[in-house]
Amino acid sequence: MGAGIDLDNVVCDFGSFRAVDNVNVSIKPGEFFSFLGPSGCGKTTILRMISGFNDPTSGAIRIGGAPTLGKRPNQRPTALIFQNLALFPLMTIWENIAFGLEMRGMGRAERRAKADELLALVDLQGAADKMVSQLSGGQKQRVAIARALAVEPQVMLLDEPLSALDLKLRQHMRAELRAIQKRTGVTFIYITHDQGEALAMSDRVGVMSQGRLQQVADPRDIYNNPVNGFVASFVGENNIFTGAVGATSSGMARFDTAHGQFRARLGETGGAAVKLYVRPEHTLFTTDAGVENSVPVTVQEVAFEGSFISVHATSDSGASLVAELRNDGSQLIPEAGQKGFMTFAAERASILPDGIVRAK
Amino acid sequence: MMTDKMRKVLYHLYMGSFLFYLLVPLVIMSGAAFNNNKTPSVYPWKGFSWQWFIELWNDGTMWTSFGNTIWVALAVVALAVPLGTAGAILINSVTGMTRSVLYFFMVAPILAPGAVIGISTILFWNKLSVPVGLHLSVLGQVSYIAAFVMLLVLARLQSFDQNLEEAALDLGATHNQVLRRILLPHLYPAIGAGAAIAFFQSIENFNVTLFTRGTQNTLTVYVFSKVRSGITPSINALAFMLIALTLIAALVYELRRRRQAALEAAREEEGRRASDAEIA
Amino acid sequence: MGELLKRYGGTLTGAFILLTGFWLLMLIILPNLALFETSFRPYLPVVDMGGPLDTYSVNNYAKFFESPGPMSIFGLELSIPLRAQTFINTVFYSIIVTVVAFVFSYPIAFYLAKVVRPKSVPTLILLLFIPLWVSEALRAFAWYIILTLNGPLNAVLVGMGVLEKAVRWQQGVLTNYDAIVIGLVYNYILFMLFPIYNAMTSLDSNQIEAAQDLGAPAWKTHLRIVLPHSKPGIASGSVMVFMLAAGSLLVPTTLGSTRSNWFTQTIQQAMLESQDWNTGAAYSFLYLLLCTVVVFGVMRLFKVRLSDIAR
Numbered sequence: 001m002g003a004g005i006d007l008d009n010v011v012c013d014f015g016s017f018r019a020v021d022n023v024n025v026s027i028k029p030g031e032f033f034s035f036l037g038p039s040g041c042g043k044t045t046i047l048r049m050i051s052g053f054n055d056p057t058s059g060a061i062r063i064g065g066a067p068t069l070g071k072r073p074n075q076r077p078t079a080l081i082f083q084n085l086a087l088f089p090l091m092t093i094w095e096n097i098a099f100g101l102e103m104r105g106m107g108r109a110e111r112r113a114k115a116d117e118l119l120a121l122v123d124l125q126g127a128a129d130k131m132v133s134q135l136s137g138g139q140k141q142r143v144a145i146a147r148a149l150a151v152e153p154q155v156m157l158l159d160e161p162l163s164a165l166d167l168k169l170r171q172h173m174r175a176e177l178r179a180i181q182k183r184t185g186v187t188f189i190y191i192t193h194d195q196g197e198a199l200a201m202s203d204r205v206g207v208m209s210q211g212r213l214q215q216v217a218d219p220r221d222i223y224n225n226p227v228n229g230f231v232a233s234f235v236g237e238n239n240i241f242t243g244a245v246g247a248t249s250s251g252m253a254r255f256d257t258a259h260g261q262f263r264a265r266l267g268e269t270g271g272a273a274v275k276l277y278v279r280p281e282h283t284l285f286t287t288d289a290g291v292e293n294s295v296p297v298t299v300q301e302v303a304f305e306g307s308f309i310s311v312h313a314t315s316d317s318g319a320s321l322v323a324e325l326r327n328d329g330s331q332l333i334p335e336a337g338q339k340g341f342m343t344f345a346a347e348r349a350s351i352l353p354d355g356i357v358r359a360k
Numbered sequence: 361m362m363t364d365k366m367r368k369v370l371y372h373l374y375m376g377s378f379l380f381y382l383l384v385p386l387v388i389m390s391g392a393a394f395n396n397n398k399t400p401s402v403y404p405w406k407g408f409s410w411q412w413f414i415e416l417w418n419d420g421t422m423w424t425s426f427g428n429t430i431w432v433a434l435a436v437v438a439l440a441v442p443l444g445t446a447g448a449i450l451i452n453s454v455t456g457m458t459r460s461v462l463y464f465f466m467v468a469p470i471l472a473p474g475a476v477i478g479i480s481t482i483l484f485w486n487k488l489s490v491p492v493g494l495h496l497s498v499l500g501q502v503s504y505i506a507a508f509v510m511l512l513v514l515a516r517l518q519s520f521d522q523n524l525e526e527a528a529l530d531l532g533a534t535h536n537q538v539l540r541r542i543l544l545p546h547l548y549p550a551i552g553a554g555a556a557i558a559f560f561q562s563i564e565n566f567n568v569t570l571f572t573r574g575t576q577n578t579l580t581v582y583v584f585s586k587v588r589s590g591i592t593p594s595i596n597a598l599a600f601m602l603i604a605l606t607l608i609a610a611l612v613y614e615l616r617r618r619r620q621a622a623l624e625a626a627r628e629e630e631g632r633r634a635s636d637a638e639i640a
Numbered sequence: 641m642g643e644l645l646k647r648y649g650g651t652l653t654g655a656f657i658l659l660t661g662f663w664l665l666m667l668i669i670l671p672n673l674a675l676f677e678t679s680f681r682p683y684l685p686v687v688d689m690g691g692p693l694d695t696y697s698v699n700n701y702a703k704f705f706e707s708p709g710p711m712s713i714f715g716l717e718l719s720i721p722l723r724a725q726t727f728i729n730t731v732f733y734s735i736i737v738t739v740v741a742f743v744f745s746y747p748i749a750f751y752l753a754k755v756v757r758p759k760s761v762p763t764l765i766l767l768l769f770i771p772l773w774v775s776e777a778l779r780a781f782a783w784y785i786i787l788t789l790n791g792p793l794n795a796v797l798v799g800m801g802v803l804e805k806a807v808r809w810q811q812g813v814l815t816n817y818d819a820i821v822i823g824l825v826y827n828y829i830l831f832m833l834f835p836i837y838n839a840m841t842s843l844d845s846n847q848i849e850a851a852q853d854l855g856a857p858a859w860k861t862h863l864r865i866v867l868p869h870s871k872p873g874i875a876s877g878s879v880m881v882f883m884l885a886a887g888s889l890l891v892p893t894t895l896g897s898t899r900s901n902w903f904t905q906t907i908q909q910a911m912l913e914s915q916d917w918n919t920g921a922a923y924s925f926l927y928l929l930l931c932t933v934v935v936f937g938v939m940r941l942f943k944v945r946l947s948d949i950a951r
Contacts, residue, residue, distance in 0.1 A: 051530060052530075053526055053529075053530075053646075072529070073526070073529045073530045074529055074530065074531070074532040074533065074534075078530070079530060079531070080526070080527065080530045082523045082526070082527060083523075084521065084523060086521060086523035086524050086526070086527040088524060088527075088528075088542065090545045090546065099528065099531050099533075099541075100531035100532050103528075103531060103532040103533045103534070103537060104532055131627050133624065133627040133628045133630075133631050134627045134628075134630045134631050134634070135631055135634060136631060136634030136635040136637070136638045137635050137638065138635075138638050139634060139638075147531070148531075150531075151531055151532060166635075166638075169638055367858070368755065371747070371751045371755050371756075374747055374748070374751070375748060375751050375756070375764070378744070378748050379764075379767055379768070381826075382767075382768065382770070382771050382826075382830075383767070383770060383771070385779070385782035385783060385786060385826065386770070386771065386774060386779075386782060388782060388785060388786060388792060389778065389781065389782040389785055392785055400785055401785060401788070401790065401791060401792070402785075402792055403790070403791065403792045403795050442659055443659050443660070443662065443663040444663075446655065446656040446659035446660050446663075447659070447660045447663060447664075449644075449656050450644070450656045450657065450660045453643050453644040462660075462664075463946065463947065464946060465664050465668055465669065466663075466664065466668075467946060467947075468668070469668055471879065471880075471883050471931060471935055472883075472887075472928060472931060473883065473886065473887030473904065473927055473928070473931060474887055474889075475887060475889060475904050475907055475908070475924065475927070476675070476887075476924045476925075476927055476928050476931075477671075479675060479907070479911060479917075479920055479921060479924045480671035480672050480674060480675035480921075480924070481667075481671050482917075483671065483674040483675050483678045483917060483921060484670055484671035484673075484674035484675075485671075486917075487674055499666075499667060500667075502663075502667060503663070503667035503668050503671070506663055506667075522647075525647050529647070534649075535647070535648045535649030535651070535652055536649075536652070538647060538648065539648055539652060560773070563775065564775045564776055566776060566777060566889065566890050567887065567888075567889055567890075567904075570889065570908070570912075571908075571911060571912070579775075580775055580776070580777045580890075583775070583777040583778065583781065584777050584890060584893070584894070587777070587780075587781050587784060587894050588893065588894075595781065596785075599774070599778045599781070599782075602774065602775065602778065603770075603773075603774055603778075606773035606774065607770065607773070610766070610769070610770075610773060614762075614766055618762075
């Protein structure tokens with residue numbers, strides 16, 4: 001069964017560079033939790049601190065409520081899956097899987113039996129005596145998972161393990177990882193820069209930038225209610241307007257811009273500079289004038305993308321806007337060169353701080 | 361204007377004569393071992409004879425020198441391999457100025473003249489009241505042969521994925537287990553090659569040995585002294601046997617290496633096919 | 641260093657440091673310091689060691705400049721100390737050996753890297769390696785047999801009518817050092833060939849074809865494309881061959897005559913025949929100095945680093 005993990009005010013400095021900056025989060029037992037962010041945002045450092053390869057400069061990490069200070073990687077109930085998998089190339093598959101058990105002094109026959117059991121779990125029966133180089137990318141992936149599971153960890157730490165795989169296989173492995181996590185009940189902490197991966201697999205996602213945790217929420221909230229411009233932009237596309245907040249009432253506000261006056265939900269701005277963000281799939285094209293939140297535009301390009309149609313337009317005031325329209329005939333599809341209006345519902349648009357959450 | 365074809369023919373011819381140049385002296389030397397002539401020569405040919413092999417067999421000094429050569433070489437391997445490997449691991453973990461300085465001191469003896477290495481070795485150990493002898497030959501040889509091992513192991517270390525060690529630590533391995541189960545198995549090919557090179561370098565060594573040996577002989581020194589003081593073709597008989605032995609050893613090694621490479625290639629091919637099947 | 645501790649713990653890290661320390665200190669640094677120190681002390685009978693006569697001086701080095709004799713350098717008739725003459729000859733003929741080895745091995749390196757079918761390369765390399773497995777003493781001895789007065793070389797050359805009568809190669813024909821140069825080139829040419837070959841294999845063949853496509857004749861392609869790319873290999877090979885040739889004792893002794901002296905022989909005479917270790921140390925130190933100058937000179941000239949040479 002999985003263990004919970006608490007990070008209390010965790011800081012990690014490398015010389016004068018602050019890689020992780022005052023991170024607080026509680027990960028629940030049995031949860032699938034992802035740290036999402038661009039490279040260099042500190043997510044890998046967090047993983048290495050949980051596994052014990054790096055020590056926090058200050059702050060505390062608890063696994064299952066127990067402090068980890070001074071405990072080496074092999075003394076923690078965690079198992080790490082490396083980005084390049086780090087399978088031992090000179091050992092057979094079953095020896096790889098049973099390596100952790102061998103280190104714990106388990107006898108050979110018992111190890112072999114346990115390895116076979118795990119190979120069945122990851123659907124690799126019959127590969128026990130092969131060498132690592134004989135397996136496909138996806139099979140290697142499963143061996144890495146089996147090897148980590150063999151030591152019966154309470155927490156699995158995964159460092160972008162799917163990044164080396166082919167796109168199609170990657171999507172298949174997402175489902176498989178999720179299934180294994182549900183079956184074993186082990187807490188999974190997953191590191192990725194791929195927002196699709198994080199949103200599709202996780203119970204909760206923590207978005208990181210510049211060493212700081214920007215937002216922790218379930219995938220829907222992250223996408224639909226981002227707390228700032230960084231989160232909004234990192235997990236999806238946006239039409240963005242610069243302007244100033246006007247009159248506010250019950251969570252909604254007027255927003256004055258060079259392209260017109262809009263109404264939108266007002267986020268937690270904290271007095272910082274703000275912008276208005278609206279997703280392309282929440283943007284529509286209409287020929288009706290006088291609708292709320294509409295911008296007069298000329299359509300530049302209509303691109304058929306299969307499941308949706310993307311419309312690029314330029315407003316008379318010079319702004320570029322994108323709408324992603326459904327391909328089921330329910331929405332008006334313009335033609336290139338057509339004049340009309342881009343419009344969006346006030347509830348779907350958010351006024352958010354432009355920048356990221358920074359150190360106080 | 362020379363055509364490409366003519367140029368190629370010229371290249372092949374040149375390569376052929378180069379091989380001829382390299383190998384004929386060895387053939388002539390081996391041939392002289394079978395010539396029934398008191399001085400070692402293939403010309404004039406005075407008939408086939410085994411007598412030089414028999415004379416060699418009965419040459420006590422030769423056998424002593426041979427024995428000395430082998431034990432010196434084994435001792436050199438036993439010292440140079442751990443020293444060179446430790447040096448490589450150490451130098452691989454440091455950077456900047458420290459690395460450059462360490463590297464310079466490790467590699468410099470390769471480029472230093474063997475005579476100077478031999479002389480500095482006896483002078484230093486003489487100050488510690490250690491007399492000359494083959495034990496000093498061992499130490500003198502190790503000082504530069506360890507550098508060959510170091511260079512081989514260092515090259516191999518550069519292809520080592522350090523994540524493997526972290527993975528092992530994460531799975532509960534102790535420091536000793538990490539070294540024994542993960543790092544050393546990866547380094548074995550380089551260590552093996554290093555041991556072989558150390559062994560052959562030691563057998564070949566003349567300059568260091570000449571100055572450090574005292575009155576004891578190794579095979580190279582013995583051959584050298586025979587060439588200077590009256591030779592019989594029994595030296596050629598010895599040369600023939602050494603060439604034959606090394607040729608066989610080299611051939612066996614090469615065949616084994618090729619079989620290993622083919623096996624590895626087949627495995628990787630299987631992995632590639634499995635990957636392709638997975639995507640399709 | 642912290643990484644090392646993390647991976648292997650204190651005991652193993654300590655062992656690595658101890659082993660490396662023994663190697664560097666006891667086998668390399670201290671022996672060379674001993675050499676340096678000894679070279680400044682006089683050669684004394686055992687009873688006088690540590691006595692009033694045992695003082696530091698440069699007397700041993702002064703011996704290098706004793707007993708001048710005539711020598712002609714590029715047509716100039718000079719009076720130069722005998723040992724210095726030997727030194728100059730050693731350096732000069734070692735350079736000759738290096739140049740000859742380069743000229744002969746360059747086409748072979750190019751052939752292996754770019755001309756021959758890649759499938760044949762391992763076999764050819766195996767064949768080229770054979771002489772390296774045979775001890776240096778025997779390789780020198782092989783040429784001793786070939787070059788003797790009644791040897792096969794003279795027989796072939798006289799038989800073909802190239803020579804009127806057999807020549808004493810070891811006494812020298814063109815110079816006093818003919819046989820030595822022949823033997824040294826044979827012994828060390830492969831140390832030139834393989835570094836150049838290694839450097840050439842990393843050259844993209846498309847570059848050669850592009851140059852030819854742009855109209856460069858073969859010699860220009862070599863001069864502008866292949867040669868510059870092979871520079872680290874040439875530097876490495878040149879340093880190796882020069883050092884090996886200058887440091888050889890076997891070949892000059894086996895193939896030389898009384899008219900050809902190699903500096904290693906001078907050192908050997910001081911060390912083993914006169915048993916004057918102090919003078920031997922002084923000569924050795926001069927020799928080490930020469931080597932250092934050559935290595936760093938070539939490194940500067942070719943703009944390469946030590947790690948490019950020692951491979």
